[in-house]
Amino acid sequence: MKQKLDYLDQLENEAIYILREVAGQFEKPALLFSGGKDSICLVHLALKAFRPGKFPFPLVHVDTGHNFPEALQYRDNLVKEIGENLIVRKVEDTIKAKKLQDAKGKFPSRNALQTYTLLDVIEEFEFDACIGGARRDEEKARAKERIFSVRDEFGQWDPKKQRPELWNIYNGKINKGENVRVFPISNWTELDVWNYIKREKIELPNIYFTHERECVVTESGQLMANSEYLKLDGSDVLTTKKVRYRTVGDMTCTAAVESEAYTIEDIINEIKEAKISERGATRMDDKISEAAMEDRKKSGYF
Amino acid sequence: MDLLRFFTAGNVDDGKSTLIGRLLFDSKSISTDIIETLTKQSKTKGIDTDIDLALLTDGLRAEREQGITIDVAYKYFTTPKRKFIIADTPGHIQYTRNMFTGASNANLAIILIDARNGITEQTKRHTILSAILGIPHLVVCINKMDLVNFSEEVYNNILLDFNAFAKPLQLKDISFIPVSALAGDNVVSKSDKMNWYAGKPLLEFLETVEVKENEQNNAARFQVQYVIRPQTTELHDYRGYAGKVFSGSYSVGDKVIVLPANIETEISKIEKHQQEVETAFENEPVVIHLKDDVDISRGSSIVKVNELPKLDKEVEATLCWMDNAPFVPGQKVLFQQNSFVTKGIIKEISKKIDIHSFENIESDGTLKLNDIAKVIIKTADNITYDNYKTNRNTGSFILVNENTNNTVAAGTIG
Numbered sequence: 001m002k003q004k005l006d007y008l009d010q011l012e013n014e015a016i017y018i019l020r021e022v023a024g025q026f027e028k029p030a031l032l033f034s035g036g037k038d039s040i041c042l043v044h045l046a047l048k049a050f051r052p053g054k055f056p057f058p059l060v061h062v063d064t065g066h067n068f069p070e071a072l073q074y075r076d077n078l079v080k081e082i083g084e085n086l087i088v089r090k091v092e093d094t095i096k097a098k099k100l101q102d103a104k105g106k107f108p109s110r111n112a113l114q115t116y117t118l119l120d121v122i123e124e125f126e127f128d129a130c131i132g133g134a135r136r137d138e139e140k141a142r143a144k145e146r147i148f149s150v151r152d153e154f155g156q157w158d159p160k161k162q163r164p165e166l167w168n169i170y171n172g173k174i175n176k177g178e179n180v181r182v183f184p185i186s187n188w189t190e191l192d193v194w195n196y197i198k199r200e201k202i203e204l205p206n207i208y209f210t211h212e213r214e215c216v217v218t219e220s221g222q223l224m225a226n227s228e229y230l231k232l233d234g235s236d237v238l239t240t241k242k243v244r245y246r247t248v249g250d251m252t253c254t255a256a257v258e259s260e261a262y263t264i265e266d267i268i269n270e271i272k273e274a275k276i277s278e279r280g281a282t283r284m285d286d287k288i289s290e291a292a293m294e295d296r297k298k299s300g301y302f
Numbered sequence: 303m304d305l306l307r308f309f310t311a312g313n314v315d316d317g318k319s320t321l322i323g324r325l326l327f328d329s330k331s332i333s334t335d336i337i338e339t340l341t342k343q344s345k346t347k348g349i350d351t352d353i354d355l356a357l358l359t360d361g362l363r364a365e366r367e368q369g370i371t372i373d374v375a376y377k378y379f380t381t382p383k384r385k386f387i388i389a390d391t392p393g394h395i396q397y398t399r400n401m402f403t404g405a406s407n408a409n410l411a412i413i414l415i416d417a418r419n420g421i422t423e424q425t426k427r428h429t430i431l432s433a434i435l436g437i438p439h440l441v442v443c444i445n446k447m448d449l450v451n452f453s454e455e456v457y458n459n460i461l462l463d464f465n466a467f468a469k470p471l472q473l474k475d476i477s478f479i480p481v482s483a484l485a486g487d488n489v490v491s492k493s494d495k496m497n498w499y500a501g502k503p504l505l506e507f508l509e510t511v512e513v514k515e516n517e518q519n520n521a522a523r524f525q526v527q528y529v530i531r532p533q534t535t536e537l538h539d540y541r542g543y544a545g546k547v548f549s550g551s552y553s554v555g556d557k558v559i560v561l562p563a564n565i566e567t568e569i570s571k572i573e574k575h576q577q578e579v580e581t582a583f584e585n586e587p588v589v590i591h592l593k594d595d596v597d598i599s600r601g602s603s604i605v606k607v608n609e610l611p612k613l614d615k616e617v618e619a620t621l622c623w624m625d626n627a628p629f630v631p632g633q634k635v636l637f638q639q640n641s642f643v644t645k646g647i648i649k650e651i652s653k654k655i656d657i658h659s660f661e662n663i664e665s666d667g668t669l670k671l672n673d674i675a676k677v678i679i680k681t682a683d684n685i686t687y688d689n690y691k692t693n694r695n696t697g698s699f700i701l702v703n704e705n706t707n708n709t710v711a712a713g714t715i716g
Contacts, residue, residue, distance in 0.1 A: 005585060007305040007385040016587040017546050020527040024600045024641055048575045049544070049587070052537055053530040136376045143375045160364070162373060163709045164399045164624045166406035167698045168546075168640050173707035187387055189378045294363060 008196055012045065015184040017168065018147060019049040022129050022182050023056040025172040029129040029182075032118075033059040033086070035071035036248040037204055038133030041185060041193055043078065044202050057131070058085035062117045065092045066109075066229045066250040074205040089121045106231050107224060109253035119155045122179055129172065129180045137189040141294035147186050153177035159294070190246075191271055198264045208267070210244045210259045222255035246271075303380075306513055309389040309405045311428040312414035317445045321414065321483035322377060322390050325505060328490035331379035372397055374404035383509040393424055398657075398672040399624040401431065402712060406698075409513055410439040412504075417450045417480070421463050427657045433471040434620055434674065434714065436690060439511055440476045443504060447496065448482040454498040470660060479504050520584075521609040521688070522550030523696050526602045527641045530589060542573065542589035543598060545641070548695035550609070552590065553581040560596060561603045561613060562684035568593040569604075601642035603686040603696075611696060613684050616649070617715050620690075621669070621677045625703065625710035629669035635710065636702040637681050640695065644683040648701075652676040669711075679713070689716030 005013075019042075022029050031046065033039045046055050061075060079086045094117040095102050103109050122130065136143045146162050148170045163171055172180050185193070197204065215223040216236045226238055229252050243256035244267075261267045312318035325331075365372050371392040379386050389404030391397075405411065411432040415425055432440055442464060450456045457480045468476065479488055480499050487493035488503040502510070530542040552558075556569045571591035572582050582588040590604060598604075605611055623629060629648065637646035651665040655674045662676075669675060679701075690697030701711040 005304070007303055010305050010585070013546065013585050013587050017527070020544050020587070021641065024528045050528075050530060051576050052540065053532045053542075056528075137378050140375070143377065144373050159373060164403045164700075164712060165709075166403055166700060166712045168695060169638055169698065169700050171638065171700060171702055171707070171709045173636070173702055175707060187376065187378070189380075191380070192385075 008192065008199060011185070011188055011192060012048070012196070014187065015042075015045045016049045018170065018182065018184040019046055019131070021170050021172070022131060023050065025170070026129040026180070028125065028127050029057040029131065030060045030087075030122075030125065030127045031055070031057050031131045032133070033061050033075065034133070034248070035061070035067065035075045035205060036133065037193055037197065037208065038135065038185060040074075040078075040202060040204060041188075041196060042131060042133050043082070044200060045184065047082065055084050058087050060087045060089070060121060060127075060130070062114045062121065063088050063090045063092075064111070064114050064250050065090060066227075066252045068205070068207055068225075068245075068248060068251055070205045070207045071248050087121065087125070089117050089124075091117045093117075094120060103252070106233070106236075107218070107252045109250060111250060111253050115155070122155070127179060128174060129182055131182045131184065133185060134183050135188050135190075135193075136183075136186050145183070145186075147183055148172055149181045149183070150174060151179050151181060155179070157181075191268065194264065194268050194271060198268065205248065207245045207248060209263070210242050210261050210266075212240055213243050213256060214238050214240050215243065215256060218255070223258065224255055225251055227251045303383070303385060304513060305385045305387065306410060306508060306511070307387045307389070307408045308410035308412060308508065309391050309401075309408040310412040310414065311391050311401055311405070311431075312393045312424070317416070317483045318393065318414050319371065319390065321412075321443065321445065321481070321489065321504075322388055324483050324486055324489045325388075326377060326379050328486060329379050329381055329505065373400045376404075381505070381509055386508065393428070395424075395427065395672060398427075398431070399622070401428070402435070402622055402624070405432065405435050405437065406712070408435075408437055410441065410508070410511065411437045413440060413442045415442060415444050415460060415464075417444050417446045417453075417456055417460065420460050421467060423658050425464075426467060426659070429468055429473075430471065430655075430657050430660050433473055433660075434622075436694060436714070438474060440473050441504070441507065442476065442478045443483075444478065444480045445483050447480045447487060447493075448485055452480075452487075452493075452495045454496070457499075477501070477507065479507065520550045521611070521693070522552055522556075522606050523548040523611065523688070523693060524552060524582075524590065524604045525641050526598055526600055526604070528600060529598070541595070542591055543602075543604065544587070544589050546587050547582050547584050548640075549584050549693055550606075551581055551583050552588075552604075552606075557607045558592070558604050559607055559610070560592075560598050561605060561611070561686040563597065563602065565594075565596045566607065567596060601640075603642075605686070611686050611688050613686055615682075615684055616678060616680050617685060617687065618652075618676065618678055619699070619713040619715045620655070621648075621675050621679075621701075621711050621713040623669040623671060623673045623675070623711050625708055626671055627710075628671070629710075631667065634704060636704055637679065637685070637699055638702055639685060639687065639699040642685070644681045644685070645704075646679050646681040646701065648677050649680045650678040652678065677713070687715050690714035691716055 091113050146165045214226040244259040245256055261270050310318050375390045377388040391401040391404035413428050444457055444460050461478050480496055481488040490505045492503045524547050525545050526543045527545045530544050532540050554569055559566050570593040572579050573589040635646050637644050653662045653665050653676050656663050657674055688696045697715045699713050700709050703710045
């Protein structure tokens with residue numbers, strides 16, 4: 001017997017199937033949780049996949065120290081509510097322990113530095129699979145990555161050595177020291193995520209909705225929230241704008257967009273009309289070069 | 303709104319990436335910042351036409367440098383009628399395994415033919431691979447019609463050639479559309495230069511084609527992915543089998559058999575997202591509870607007593623070899639069919655298939671990268687399966703090298 005399935009059901013079914021494959025195939029998986037909408041959706045999907053049992057993995061947050069306080073608050077509330085384990089490792093500690101050079105400049109982004117902390121936490125707990133909320137529509141190198149993406153012991157992605165991945169069959173076999181990055185919502189777009197959040201009535205950190213914020217305008221015209229992490233000088237002008245965030249990364253590399261969107265419906269309408277892509281509008285880290293994401297992935301980024 | 307997954311195959315020169323770029327561009331699925339980046343890149347590459355749409359899908363540095371597609375790129379777009387997932391796959395024979403990856407989940411294939419060249423080796427290869435994978439719909443786009451003066455005669459000749467070639471493949475559903483991807487004729491809107499063509503432009507075709515699942519039979523198939531056992535005081539005896547209904551449906555009270563253990567029992571409860579439901583339908587992820595406390599683990603199948611699948615330690619299959627290292631006779635492999643894994647060995651390579659003519663060639667006992675062959679596989683444990691033609695989920699498998707852990711082959715049973 002068949003039922004006509006909505007596309008959101010199909011995407012949800014696929015994601016739950018992938019999460020259960022992780023649980024079935026790996027000894028020590030982890031779910032990378034950033035406090036952003038994509039990883040919040042992953043937690044929601046994991047509840048559907050494993051309740052009434054506990055998650056067969058902890059949540060892992062790589063804390064850059066440049067987080068939005070609202071996202072941290074949300075994270076702690078969520079973990080308490082669902083009663084799952086949370087492991088937090090701080091980039092600050094990695095910088096000290098490994099004597100790394102901290103990020104510089106006016107907007108000192110620790111985006112690249114978090115790879116060190118991520119690889120350390122994988123080694124510390126011997127994680128063999130890390131579930132992430134990356135989507136193929138975000139970026140063209142991500143559009144090429146498998147759902148089960150095998151990384152060598154240095155965490156590196158080798159696009160030329162990707163395993164064939166066919167049907168519903170996911171090969172998670174690895175040697176000791178290697179790990180697999182798993183992306184259950186690979187096939188979701190930004191709009192799919194919002195439609196799903198709306199349908200499932202998922203609560204989000206309030207910075208996704210419009211609010212007043214003191215911002216500085218960058219040379220390329222992006223709005224960066226003023227915070228203690230920015231190194232502003234006399235030439236910078238601060239203005240207060242009505243903004244919201246399309247992605248929630250670090251305060252130092254995630255730009256806000258001007259918005260009047262109070263509700264999820266408002267956001268969905270805004271995205272439908274938006275002419276700028278999600279990462280294009282908000283991420284400074286991708287602007288460095290055409291292959292910025294590919295290069296970061298090759299060195300262990302998720 | 304429903305979902306259509308399709309794949310495109312073809313050479314760069316056939317204009318495959320351009321066609322996808324055109325679908326995304328004309329359906330307004332590309333953001334302005336990405337168009338800006340592309341315009342910049344197209345100019346640096348010395349391309350005069352507005353923008354090089356192929357740069358949209360070639361996401362890796364090596365691909366942009368060489369101007370070829372090496373691996374599958376997934377692209378997404380939505381119209382008011384449908385959501386689409388495109389697997390843009392390489393055309394070159396060297397990357398056949400990547401084409402297989404992109405095509406395996408597709409419900410529709412777009413085969414591109416350059417109107418100036420007609421059917422090529424590559425057209426044949428892609429059509430034959432689509433037939434092996436049992437893709438339900440095939441759309442043949444005859445591209446670059448602008449370069450043959452939009453000639454109906456050229457189109458008709460290619461159509462005749464194609465039908466003659468494809469006849470032995472027994473494809474279920476083939477359609478033909480004359481297009482010019484570069485200029486946009488018959489891609490999103492109907493071309494005024496080819497009034498002799500009465501059919502739909504490509505996008506409208508994609509929006510309206512009925513999404514046929516491959517499965518012909520509705521026999522109920524379910525494999526256990528993971529056993530949920532909370533082991534808390536309140537849920538001390540809870541034991542639920544989590545998995546996806548591959549086909550058919552299951553209801554509370556159904557008499558079932560657990561395979562390969564061959565234990566008969568009854569479904570006592572079905573949960574979907576923690577809600578009890580009476581029936582679980584195709585594609586739904588559910589948790590099934592059984593009346594008797596039997597020993598079931600990951601990879602076990604739960605089937606209905608009156609709809610039994612096949613059960614055997616030896617299967618005949620069509621295999622595509624995907625590893626750079628050739629097959630070593632006697633080599634032990636892992637046989638993986640969804641969540642079921644057992645040891646196996648390729649017992650016999652009966653014959654090879656010429657992927658340009660679909661003719662059988664005598665086997666020389668070797669299997670090299672991208673070879674397609676009829677084989678007999680022997681496994682350590684009983685496999686619960688159906689023929690691929692009747693069930694894409696329970697009729698497909700991969701072979702994994704125990705030493706390197708690589709996926710070395712993909713196969714379809716029957």
